[in-house]
Amino acid sequence: MTFVTFFAGSGIQSALEPAGAHAARIGRLWDVFLIISAVVWLLVMIALFIALARRKREETPDGAARARTTVSIATAITLVTLAALLVASVLTGRAIADHAPPGTIQLKVTGKQWWWQVEYDDPDKSKRFTDANEIHIPVGVPVNIQLHSSDVIHSFWIPNLNGKQDLIPGHDGSIQLQATRPGIYRGQCAEFCGLQHAKMALWVHAMTQSDYANWLTAARQPSKIPSTPEQRKGEEVFMSSPCPLCHTIQGTDAGGKTGPDLTHFAGRRSIAAGTWPNRRGYLAGWIVDPQHIKPGSQMPPMLLDEGQLQPLLAYLESLQ
Amino acid sequence: MRARNLIVFAAVIVALSSCEREERRFREMPSAAARRNTERLVTLVPGPYTPDVRVRNPYEHNAFAISEGKRLFTWYNCVGCHANGGGGMGPPLMDEQWIYGSDPENIFATIVEGRPNGMPSFRGKIPEYQVWQLVAFVQSLSGNVPKDAANGRNDDMQVHKQEQSQPDLIPERQPATHP
Numbered sequence: 412m413t414f415v416t417f418f419a420g421s422g423i424q425s426a427l428e429p430a431g432a433h434a435a436r437i438g439r440l441w442d443v444f445l446i447i448s449a450v451v452w453l454l455v456m457i458a459l460f461i462a463l464a465r466r467k468r469e470e471t472p473d474g475a476a477r478a479r480t481t482v483s484i485a486t487a488i489t490l491v492t493l494a495a496l497l498v499a500s501v502l503t504g505r506a507i508a509d510h511a512p513p514g515t516i517q518l519k520v521t522g523k524q525w526w527w528q529v530e531y532d533d534p535d536k537s538k539r540f541t542d543a544n545e546i547h548i549p550v551g552v553p554v555n556i557q558l559h560s561s562d563v564i565h566s567f568w569i570p571n572l573n574g575k576q577d578l579i580p581g582h583d584g585s586i587q588l589q590a591t592r593p594g595i596y597r598g599q600c601a602e603f604c605g606l607q608h609a610k611m612a613l614w615v616h617a618m619t620q621s622d623y624a625n626w627l628t629a630a631r632q633p634s635k636i637p638s639t640p641e642q643r644k645g646e647e648v649f650m651s652s653p654c655p656l657c658h659t660i661q662g663t664d665a666g667g668k669t670g671p672d673l674t675h676f677a678g679r680r681s682i683a684a685g686t687w688p689n690r691r692g693y694l695a696g697w698i699v700d701p702q703h704i705k706p707g708s709q710m711p712p713m714l715l716d717e718g719q720l721q722p723l724l725a726y727l728e729s730l731q
Numbered sequence: 732m733r734a735r736n737l738i739v740f741a742a743v744i745v746a747l748s749s750c751e752r753e754e755r756r757f758r759e760m761p762s763a764a765a766r767r768n769t770e771r772l773v774t775l776v777p778g779p780y781t782p783d784v785r786v787r788n789p790y791e792h793n794a795f796a797i798s799e800g801k802r803l804f805t806w807y808n809c810v811g812c813h814a815n816g817g818g819g820m821g822p823p824l825m826d827e828q829w830i831y832g833s834d835p836e837n838i839f840a841t842i843v844e845g846r847p848n849g850m851p852s853f854r855g856k857i858p859e860y861q862v863w864q865l866v867a868f869v870q871s872l873s874g875n876v877p878k879d880a881a882n883g884r885n886d887d888m889q890v891h892k893q894e895q896s897q898p899d900l901i902p903e904r905q906p907a908t909h910p
Contacts (some may be wrong), residue, residue, distance in 0.1 A: 701757035702757055706758060
């Protein structure tokens with residue numbers, strides 16, 4: 412078991428270390444399959460070696476009859492075992508597909524080439540907001556996620572929390588997450604979706620209920636007003652360059668809808684959908700030459716004059 | 732003899748079909764699409780007649796650039812006024828009439844500088860290589876590109892919806908009623 416875990420990667424993106432109700436069911440199914448398959452393999456090997464050791468040179472009528480009986484019994488055992496595994500698999504599938512009734516938290520995740528847009532729904536329209544490449548959920552509460560694709564087929568997969576679910580253009584799907592312990596889990600697009608499929612990751616923050624409430628209050632606020640002269644210069648650079656045609660910053664005039672919402676950009680772990688950590692050097696490289704980091708992505712290179720880049724970075728880092 | 736000719740002919744066909752039609756550039760260097768400021772707004776020039784210096788769109792007849800231009804045409808809300816080329820608040824782009832000229836440099840200038848009576852100036856808002864992609868797309872609207880480079884039709888403008896799904900032919904499923 413440790414051997415398998417070792418090769419399955421670290422715990423933040425592993426179906427073998429479930430942190431959610433659904434992933435736990437999948438994990439149990441995996442254990443059942445692993446144990447039964449291992450036992451079957453062992454029994455077959457033992458039987459094989461016994462047969463080799465007791466091999467007889469002459470074929471007798473008595474031996475042929477015994478072989479028929481043995482093969483029939485073995486076939487029956489195989490069929491029963493396979494049927495049992497099938498039942499276990501179907502029961503797990505049913506349990507995962509069972510969604511909690513509405514009234515739980517509703518999110519909408521849209522797969523785009525190559526990033527994730529996350530919309531937090533609320534009956535009160537003023538409380539709705541949009542985030543990107545990160546999902547925050549409270550522990551112990553079922554979260555219903557509506558899945559939508561705006562271009563090609565993607566697949567939403569947070570191994571620690573649930574199985575895969577495809578995002579098919581024109582055919583909305585849904586999935587449910589229910590974290591059982593707080594932590595940060597990594598997700599990944601699991602359906603080849605173009606050039607940068609490999610660089611289309613997302614993070615799930617499972618938080619205690621009080622932490623989640625605090626985060627939600629902060630996330631609904633518009634962006635912070637820049638406080639230093641450098642940040643104010645950076646805001647001017649942002650607004651006078653191509654940025655606002657694609658990006659939104661709540662509380663400013665920037666309202667583009669095609670790129671990720673940057674209202675609370677500085678709070679994110681990574682940039683470009685999990686490609687690089689969100690630190691100043693990486694961010695500068697991403698703004699100046701995104702096609703070097705993620706060729707084919709929709710972010711165009713920015714031609715910034717001397718003295719524009721650092722204020723812009725300072726401004727983006729102030730967007731808490 | 733005839734069989735050999737046929738084989739040679741087939742081989743040539745196969746070889747030709749693998750010819751590269753165009754180059755698809757993913758990484759635009761700033762200088763690759765630098766703008767040459769040569770468009771004229773009037774025909775009057777001082778001194779003797781000088782021929783026009785024509786600007787070539789680096790993406791002319793490039794299928795990938797035209798399809799990128801089509802996407803940007805929606806993203807930058809050109810469709811808001813020009814619709815999908817048929818015009819609305821702004822003039823149509825798929826007819827023969829060009830108020831400010833139909834050459835690439837004229838269209839480039841129209842996008843970057845803006846025009847009186849409503850066309851906003853996108854100077855500094857759209858990277859120049861994307862302006863050229865938009866120019867390539869706008870020119871393709873009036874059928875000025877070879878067929879192999881032109882875009883396909885929009886899915887949402889088909890008589891029926893996207894392939895394989897025809898919701899107007901399938902009756903709405905009624906919600907199950909429980910006794």
